[in-house]
Amino acid sequence: MRAALILLAALAAAPFLGFGEGYSLTLLARVMILAMAAVSLWLLVGGGGMVSLGHAALLGIGAYAVVVLDDARITDAAVVVPVAMGAAGLFALVTGAVAIRTSGVQFIMITLAFGQMAFFTASSLAAYGGDDGYTLYGRTTVLGQRWLEDRLAFHYLCLGLLALTLFGGHVLLGSRFGRVLRAARENPLRAEAVGFRPYPYQLVAYSIAGAVAGLTGVLLANAAEFVAPSYLAWQRSGDLLFMVILGGLGSLQGAVLGAVAFVLLEEWLGHITEHWRLIFGPLLVLSVLFMKGGLVGMLRRG
Amino acid sequence: MAEPLLAVAGLRKRFGGLAVTDDVTFSVAEGGIHAVIGPNGAGKTTLIHQLSGTLRPDAGSIRFGGRELVGMGLARRARLGLARSFQITSVLAGFSALENAALAVQARSGPSFRFFRAAAAERALNDQAMTALEQVGLGARAGVLAGRLSHGEKRQLELAIALAMQPRLLLLDEPLAGAGPEETERLIGILLGLKGTYTILLVEHDMQAVFALADRISVLVYGRVIATDGPEAIRADPAVRAAYLGEDEAA
Numbered sequence: 001m002r003a004a005l006i007l008l009a010a011l012a013a014a015p016f017l018g019f020g021e022g023y024s025l026t027l028l029a030r031v032m033i034l035a036m037a038a039v040s041l042w043l044l045v046g047g048g049g050m051v052s053l054g055h056a057a058l059l060g061i062g063a064y065a066v067v068v069l070d071d072a073r074i075t076d077a078a079v080v081v082p083v084a085m086g087a088a089g090l091f092a093l094v095t096g097a098v099a100i101r102t103s104g105v106q107f108i109m110i111t112l113a114f115g116q117m118a119f120f121t122a123s124s125l126a127a128y129g130g131d132d133g134y135t136l137y138g139r140t141t142v143l144g145q146r147w148l149e150d151r152l153a154f155h156y157l158c159l160g161l162l163a164l165t166l167f168g169g170h171v172l173l174g175s176r177f178g179r180v181l182r183a184a185r186e187n188p189l190r191a192e193a194v195g196f197r198p199y200p201y202q203l204v205a206y207s208i209a210g211a212v213a214g215l216t217g218v219l220l221a222n223a224a225e226f227v228a229p230s231y232l233a234w235q236r237s238g239d240l241l242f243m244v245i246l247g248g249l250g251s252l253q254g255a256v257l258g259a260v261a262f263v264l265l266e267e268w269l270g271h272i273t274e275h276w277r278l279i280f281g282p283l284l285v286l287s288v289l290f291m292k293g294g295l296v297g298m299l300r301r302g
Numbered sequence: 303m304a305e306p307l308l309a310v311a312g313l314r315k316r317f318g319g320l321a322v323t324d325d326v327t328f329s330v331a332e333g334g335i336h337a338v339i340g341p342n343g344a345g346k347t348t349l350i351h352q353l354s355g356t357l358r359p360d361a362g363s364i365r366f367g368g369r370e371l372v373g374m375g376l377a378r379r380a381r382l383g384l385a386r387s388f389q390i391t392s393v394l395a396g397f398s399a400l401e402n403a404a405l406a407v408q409a410r411s412g413p414s415f416r417f418f419r420a421a422a423a424e425r426a427l428n429d430q431a432m433t434a435l436e437q438v439g440l441g442a443r444a445g446v447l448a449g450r451l452s453h454g455e456k457r458q459l460e461l462a463i464a465l466a467m468q469p470r471l472l473l474l475d476e477p478l479a480g481a482g483p484e485e486t487e488r489l490i491g492i493l494l495g496l497k498g499t500y501t502i503l504l505v506e507h508d509m510q511a512v513f514a515l516a517d518r519i520s521v522l523v524y525g526r527v528i529a530t531d532g533p534e535a536i537r538a539d540p541a542v543r544a545a546y547l548g549e550d551e552a553a
Contacts, residue, residue, distance in 0.1 A: 176408055176416040176424075183405050186394045193354075193392070194467055195380035195409035204415070 003299055004166060004253030007260060011159050015152055025151045026223070027267060032158040033219045035259035038243040039165050040212040042255035045244050047173055048205045049185030050100070053108050053237050054115025058210045060232030061088040062217020064122060067134045067227045071127070077142045077218075084218045085211040091118070092210025093203065100202045115234055122229035133228030140222055148222055158219055162256070165212055169252050172208070181205050246287055248294025257295040305368060307332045307471055307501055308353075313362035315348055315525075322348045323359065324525035330471070330518075335493070335502045337512045340522035341545060346505050347389070349522065350475045353503070354386040355379045367470060381409065385469035389476040391456045395449030399440055399459050402448050403431035406466035434466035435459075438492050454485030461492065465500075472502045478511055490514060513537070521545065 014020075014028055037059055044050040065084035069075065095114040102110055128134045139148040147153050172178050184191040184198035191198055221227045230236070239262070247258025265283070269276035291298050306329035315323040322345045330336045340346050351357035353364060355376040364371040371379055380386075394402050401422065407430045408414060408421065421427065435441050438458040443451060448459055457477060464472055477493070478486050490511055496502065497515070506512050512519065513533050520530040523545040529536060536542055 171420075172417055174420045174422060175418055176414045176421045178417075179401070179405060179408065179421045180414050183394055183397070186396050187392060189356075189376075189388075190392050190394055190463075191405075192376040193380055193386055193388070194406040194463060195377050196405075196414065197375065197377040201414075 001166075001170065001251075001253050003296070004256045007256055008159065008163055008166075011162075012156075015155060020152070022151065025155055027263070029155060029158050029219075029223045031260055031263045032155075032162045033216055033223060034240070034243065034263055035256045036158075036162045036165050036219070037213060037216045037240055038247070038255035038259040039162070039169055039252065040209045040216065041240050042244050042247075042249075042252055043169055043172070043205060043209045043212075045241070046249040046252065046254070047169075047178065047185065048181050048202050050202060050206065051108050051241070052099075052111040053234060053241060054095070054111035054113075054118075055209075055213060055240050056234070056236035057115035057118035057232045058088045058092055058213035059217040059220060059236075060118060060122060060227075060229070061091050062214030063221040063227045063231050064125075064128070064217075065214065066136065066140065066218055066221040067128050070136050070138075071134075073137075075138060075141050076144060077140050080140050081215060081218060085214040088214025088217065089207050089211035092213075093207040096203050096206035096210070100199060100206060112234055112237070115232065115237055119229055119232040119234070122232050129228070131229060133226055133230075136221065136225045136227070139225060140218065154222065158223075161215065161219065166252065166256060168212075173252065177201065177204070242284060246284070246291075246294055248291075248296030248298075250293050250296045250300070254294050254296040257299075261295060304332075305365075306330055307367060308503065309363075309365040310353070311363050311365075313349075313352060313364065314360045315352060315357065316360055322525050323352065326362070326522070326525070326527050328520045328527055328530050330501065330503055332501050334517035335497055335504055335515050337504045337506060337516035337519045338522055339506065339509070339512055339519060343524075344522040345525040346522055347475070348525075350386070350389075350473065350505055354384065354473055380467065383467075383470035384473060385464040385467040385471070386473040387460045387464050387475055387477055389479050391453070391460055393448040393451075393456055393459050393463065395447065397448055398445050399435060399448055399451065399455075399462070400428060400431050400444040402459060403434045403462050403466040404428055406434075406463045407431050410467060431466055434462045437465055437496070438462045439488070454481055454488065457481055457485065457489060458492065461489075461496075465496070470501065472496070472500050474502060474504045474506075476506055477504070478506060478508045486511065 011028060011032060019028060041055045044052050062084040065087050066080055069080050069083060099107055099110045123131050180196050180201045184201060188198050243258035243262045244255050246262055247254030266280060269280050308330040311327050313323050313326040338346060352359045355374055359372060366384055404427045407427045411427060432444060435444050438461045440455060440458050440462055443455060451459060478489055481489060493515055516533055519533055519536045520527050521536060521542050528541050529539050
């Protein structure tokens, strides 16, 4: 976990090291939010062997929970957070109940299908802006206070939740539950032969990851004060999956490293040339080909 | 007479026109080693799959400790005390030897929907896992990743996992498969050591091992059990000799 802890410390210090103005903080918030989403996806891919291509939908559902409540003038975190986590967790539970009966390519396709279903549903929500999206009246309040309007407070909220997610994931993977989940990923037949049917464990893991993604969606909505159906699009799921693989499936912290590397690289290349995707794409291909075990694997080899 | 621990009756499985398991009936009494032997293609593997629950028979019944197993999956049967080992080593390569065994202990030690406490720190699980490893002589290798063990050690670990389940019946699918002469000798020694404590159904290709270990032997040929008896009687059985020498069956 060392590399991730160093990163978290760097993020904590960043506002005092010359990254305290608006643009930097926006970028860092994006890094942390996507890192949190990547951690929740890592629990599925690295922890449970469930390669989902529909994770953005879960984030999007969390974000749209903010929208629906905002439209009803309900903005307090005490309501918004449970509703967002519950809605995304429930969506994960229901779709997971079907998807987890499959595996491999079928699982990828079925999560993609459910994700796109959510995407088109969001696009058709005329009351919430449809394709054009929805601009929030304001950020989520905490105990009636508008603390999240403060950029620095928001920065540390994101950091705290990222740290909590990372720690929670770490504890989860080491628990009895996590051990069964990891065993089922490595060798489902072995898990069954000692008496564990993987399905209920995988389904619970999928729902937990969904709820965490829902929470991440709340942050995402607050960061931009705007939510659009594109948040749920499969390309976003692909980006998240890429962060996880780039970081490495050997350890949970890979998700954080992958997300940070992905966003910063994207940002940096974007400054160099407007055709940055022409460089970004091949770089990603090369990283998969030559960095066995992702960034985590590279750090381990020293 | 008390009900046998395992009673297989009229078991049938066809793949297309081929009867791979053809009216198989035999029973395993509590205690000792019961071996199932047979030439290649006799249907040993298919039989094991049906006994352990990875393949559903077309007809027949499998009673274990007074309960019907047909229709139950592998995991359910495992929890009832039917532990199987695999012909092709199937361990968790990324787990240590100890954690491989601890997972099996965990399966019979209360609920596993526990999300907070570190499983690796549970003394009760680790102690019992360690006992299982020591039973097969792997105690010194407890901390090694299973993927880094030698082939013979993986065969031992496979056994230790089954033992950690504290099964009522050990279903061993060719535990000597792929082992060299020295490893074979060591594994036979381990199995002899288990003999007093566990009831074992041994499916094995290695004749020498079978005759050294088994109290009773069932011979499977073309999906049928042609004889079940003590080792001496099996050795003398003309039908068995015919099957193994590749001659046409006289019967």
